[in-house]
Amino acid sequence: MAGDLGLFATQIRYLTLRELANIGYGHFGGSLSIVEALAALYGGELTFDPKNPDWPGRDYFVLSKGHAGPALYAALAASGFFGVERLWTLNANGTRLPSHPDRQKVEGVEMTTGSMGQGISVAAGIAYGLRAQGRPNRVYTLVGDGELNEGQCWEAAQFIAARKLTNLVVLVDHNKRQLDGWASEIGGESDFVAKFAAFGFAARSVDGQDAAAIGQALADARLETGKPVCIVLDTTKGAGVSYVSDALDNHHMRLNDAGRSAVDAAIEQLGAALAREGISYE
């Protein structure tokens, strides 16, 4: 997988779309924008054992923007934490795959998230605890640009920088949109690189729809010893499916006929691309 992060991203996008299309609704926009970041993390950066999710030597990933749970589940399934067929149980009554990540229900989910702003603090706690124990594991958390409205995110940013938690990388999904519209209109224009740098992070921006570039930024982050690293992912909400990315209300969508045919077409196209590489989930 590490050899072709782009292909792994295609797998995750394909599975995410099938997972959401199967129920016909969900957080399409913010799931699709983080697909490449998940590919870079689960396809190379993170050390883990999918058959032993609690292995003490693993790296930790906390999806702070928990509404993108379906994309995380797709990445976990594609990484072997559980079978792909589990994805078709998303949000079913009595399911063990609820829309927002639940550490008590889903193998490989490190932390229960969904209430904005808390995951980054939890990731800080994990990083602090690991360092206190002298353990080398690394910690990654992904926050949304809309999520950064939450004051707790900036409490966490202060703490992470003050304690120089260099074993933690904060990724920002800067997809420009939040539930009610453009993030710049709701929270004002934000230069997240400058903001995190001002808090004491080594911050940089990267093309968030380029898995290889994200992988390189994550590799570079390992070389940073003086400051915690923040990688701002320049992304598009709904990336990979123009019907979704073009829609104004793409945070949570319930597919109408046009939406279903657009998503089905994208699934077919992605499936064909995977088939050419000999990958099939049928």
Add this chain to the structure above:
Amino acid sequence: MSDVVGLEMRQAYAKVVGDLYAEHPGEVYALEADLSSSMSTSGLAEVMGASYVNVGIMEAHMVSLAAGLNLTGGFAFAHSFGQFLARRAMDQIFVSLAYAGLSGCLVGSDAGVTAEHNGGTHMTFEDMGIVRVIPKVTVYEVSDPVQFEFALRDAYARKGLTYIRTIRKAPKLEVYPPGVDFGSAGARVLRDGSDVTLVASGIEVVEALEAANLLAESGIQAEVIDSYRIKPLDADVILGSVRKTGAVVTCENHNVINGLGSAVAEVLAEQAPTPQYRIGVREQFGQVGTTDYLMQHYGLTAPVIAEKAKELLARS
């Protein structure tokens, strides 16, 4: 066990957490949100090293941080004034700790009127009520240092999520001798009586004991129960007493809504409907004042408890 007799509650807290750290180094953490001087925990920095974390004025972050520490095998005691935990960080307590199935012990100090000159912004009459609705949480309100040590050690040993409500300074009276074994009980009969049951917690335990003395002068024998575990309530102890006396007055330095009085009423309404009066704060905010003044203002004193018990007996 630690020797906490004679200590202020905050001193007992610092001592017990320091001892627990010494007993379980690498596992026990102490978290503060810029109130370590108020809570006498600043000395723990030297004892506990990296396991003592003063995060700054960020209670929401502190609670979620405790969850993260637990994910690496740590167990955190996190202190702030009760309102900054229960009121301000309710969602973090709910989601990061409780709903996520993680463990930690939250210690909310300056219970009710004991916030004194900090006044209404700092005076929490609702913290137990806010926390009590969370599934599977354990809630204590402690009345003296020995009981505080028990609750802290129980929180550590049992894991899960615990909220302990306490005052910061010395109690008016030390109720328990050192080494008392609370076992698995959540309430204890401190005085036997046959006419009315007084169920109290925290600073109201002493008031209930005094009220029982006042009632005895009128020939009324009050049974006094320290119901230090608000959730899960020790229904057996309370039902056993109330079935004997047939009347109950609950006494709390808290809003009468959703605290001890409500918890007792819920049990009795379903299992043994009993005439009850709830001593506590009714539809009022806090204000500045000394503890003595505020206890009189809100009707939390022994004479009021005795008077309400008599009224209850007269109409039941």
